[in-house]
Amino acid sequence: MNKVIIVRYCEIHLKGKNRSYFERLLIENIERNLKDIPHTFSKLNARYLIGDYDQADAERIFDKLNKICGIHSYSESFVVDTSLENISQAVLSLAKDVSGTFKIDTNRADKTFCLNSVEVSREMGGVVLDNYPNLKVDVVSPENVIYVDIREGGKTLVFSKIFHGLGGLPTSSSGRGMLMLSGGIDSPVAGYMMAKRGMKLDAVHFHSYPYTSVAAREKVEELAGRVAEYCNGIDLYIVRFTEIQEAIHENCPEELMITLMRRFMMRIAERLALKHGGQAIITGESLGQVASQTIESITSSNSVVKMPVLRPLIAFDKLDIIEIANKIDTFNTSILPYEDCCTVFLPKFPAIKPRLETVLKAEARLNVEELIENALNTVEVVRF
């Protein structure tokens, strides 16, 4: 018996033109991810069928599907030429792995088929019980469901497991964002959240070599690689921040270090985004999590850019963020103990509620434009 993988997509309520746009992107994304695995691809109403793959590749295909944004769920299914005989065979094949209670759930799109859906379910239920008398039918809350989908055109799909996909929207359907990626727990998760909403990502990382190590940078590259799997790749821009940090350290009050750094980071992120087609900046900030994430600090850093700054984690508790970091497998890398540029020259008592006036006064001692230009001249790009 042949097998196919049925892929269902999300946000079915998408209408008209939008829908074909989203579908086109999703199909492209699936095909791009499966390009190294021999298979065929076809459309079936609001679903896609992946067929003619080697059974040994099935797990690999599932792993890929698990990381494609916009997929609601998928199932591996038998596909047979429609006949009661063939359907019974497929149903029995699945029933041998069932224990406890079950029901058959039939959908009959092919109205020419000799039995209606209730009759097919009853017939197949009988076949299962004849062969596996220990099983019990429970139509209200069964432990197992075997689905029979009789399609127009002479094929029937028979499957029992529905795996959940990521949900969200297909990559590149919601514009392009510049993720400010530190080596911490939060920013990779923030990037993933926006990728899930269909945003294509670039990323920027600021390092303060030699105050920060090569290992710290490699850690960030590893994180970028992980997030890149959810959005068809990331271009990571690595910016040397050392001179800016030194200039702030030498010229400005110590307690404003982080506030001033953030303003530089934001400006540079915006310039890079503009240069590479980005429409928004993304950060991993969460309100009140640390001193630099008060509403006053956010106001101060926000005020230097025009682009929208997206903060998908703003209302998240740390534990909820960690749960997602584990799910996307970035947590264990994020907690590696390498210093971030924010921890170099860290003030003992950072300003928790910096007043914008005070910040502007301190910043006036710096040649902001020249520092930004110099930093931009150090940009290296790593592609994932």
Ligand code: ATP
């Ligand atoms: P994270 O876990 O993402 O590091 P955090 O809780 O440590 O966040 P901060 O260090 O205050 O918070 O950073 C807030 C946000 O600023 C980060 O989520 C990230 O988006 C950005 N950011 C901080 N440091 C850097 C850096 N070195 N390079 C790029 N972005 C950074």
Ligand code: MG
């Ligand atoms: Mg951090």
